[in-house]
Amino acid sequence: MHSWASVDVPRIGGSGPSLRLHDSATGRIRPTAPGPEATMYVCGITPYDATHLGHAATYLAFDLVNRVWRDLGHDVHYVQNVTDIDDPLLERAERDQDDWVVLGMRETALFREDMEALRVLPPRHFIGAVEAMGEIAELVGKLLAGGSAYRVDDDEYPDVYFDTTVTGRFGYESNYDEATMIALSRERGGDPDRPGKRHALDPLLWRMARPGEPSWESDLGAGRPGWHVECAAIALNRLGNQIDLNGGGSDLIFPHHECGAAHAEAHTGVAPFARHYAHSGMIGLDGEKMSKSRGNLVFVSKLRSQGVDPNAIRVALLAGHYRTDRPWTAELLEQAQERLARWREATSLATAPAADDLVLRLRTHLADDLDTPAALAAVDAWAAEALERRGTDAAAPALVRNALDALLGVAL
Numbered sequence: 001m002h003s004w005a006s007v008d009v010p011r012i013g014g015s016g017p018s019l020r021l022h023d024s025a026t027g028r029i030r031p032t033a034p035g036p037e038a039t040m041y042v043c044g045i046t047p048y049d050a051t052h053l054g055h056a057a058t059y060l061a062f063d064l065v066n067r068v069w070r071d072l073g074h075d076v077h078y079v080q081n082v083t084d085i086d087d088p089l090l091e092r093a094e095r096d097q098d099d100w101v102v103l104g105m106r107e108t109a110l111f112r113e114d115m116e117a118l119r120v121l122p123p124r125h126f127i128g129a130v131e132a133m134g135e136i137a138e139l140v141g142k143l144l145a146g147g148s149a150y151r152v153d154d155d156e157y158p159d160v161y162f163d164t165t166v167t168g169r170f171g172y173e174s175n176y177d178e179a180t181m182i183a184l185s186r187e188r189g190g191d192p193d194r195p196g197k198r199h200a201l202d203p204l205l206w207r208m209a210r211p212g213e214p215s216w217e218s219d220l221g222a223g224r225p226g227w228h229v230e231c232a233a234i235a236l237n238r239l240g241n242q243i244d245l246n247g248g249g250s251d252l253i254f255p256h257h258e259c260g261a262a263h264a265e266a267h268t269g270v271a272p273f274a275r276h277y278a279h280s281g282m283i284g285l286d287g288e289k290m291s292k293s294r295g296n297l298v299f300v301s302k303l304r305s306q307g308v309d310p311n312a313i314r315v316a317l318l319a320g321h322y323r324t325d326r327p328w329t330a331e332l333l334e335q336a337q338e339r340l341a342r343w344r345e346a347t348s349l350a351t352a353p354a355a356d357d358l359v360l361r362l363r364t365h366l367a368d369d370l371d372t373p374a375a376l377a378a379v380d381a382w383a384a385e386a387l388e389r390r391g392t393d394a395a396a397p398a399l400v401r402n403a404l405d406a407l408l409g410v411a412l
């Protein structure tokens, strides 16, 4: 499907340190080391409640990765999926007496608008599960033929499952113990109690058609895919057998990224599938995680319709570190608006203090596991100095505007 419109990214002179990021598999902050092309796969939305601030925080975090890598001269190959067929989408469509296709298209369109407004650089490939159905079924067929998958012992619905023991390293990405994995699987769409499976944690690869459910013809029989294999197929076919970064919210650590990695590794024999598994924290509201099940979602489109500057939403979310679970509050948005106003005032001066040091600080803080609180504080310090004693550098205001645009995606 088509992605959203890109924005021009200004070039700023010089270069910064290479990017270090936290990796969930090793539990450490490690250097990223992409080649000339940096490959990144970030899991996309299931389009029925786009785009709440939890989504926005995740895509903003990986937008910064994109921007830092670009600033370092890498050609960033970014792929994102849209899970436009899955149980939660069907359940929502049924609840609201809506057509799942129409619901998915409407929410995906809204997501694109929100991403564009937030100035998130678009993925090069933005791929829906439905349009990728052929390649997903093909990967499931290969896993089955290669002995990494099996059909459950069920005459009516011989669904295809992945055997989690085949790679010999299942669990390395999340580092959770088995009891935790089983509990999370049950909580997040898995079916550890399904009779006929070899192991409780084995995830669904292909669900045979049920009456009244959408299904697609394939060599496996009519049906539809599991969620994890959707991402594995879309990523492998566009980014190759090993990628620089697999990203998403921290609720994707298990089972989604663990299973997707295992599918890819079982198919290619190359491990790890991703050199970095990076995860963003959850955004909360009134002391609770923002989630569809709690019904406490704040939507980007709602804020935009109230006239909130998307740059302020961006600054508010970047005021906290991407890995921390953090609350959304009215004060947070107010502070971001005040911050933006000060930055705009400072960069509209004819002359200001030299900004080369600020640019270096921005690059250094972002390279340090996307330390946006420190980066924003550095901009505050420069702006305060500019407003207090003006300075004499006529090029500085434009340099700061360009640096904030290029590195933080904030338009002043």
Ligand code: ZN
Residues within 6 Å of the ligand: 042, 043, 044, 081, 231, 256, 260
């Ligand atoms: Zn995914």
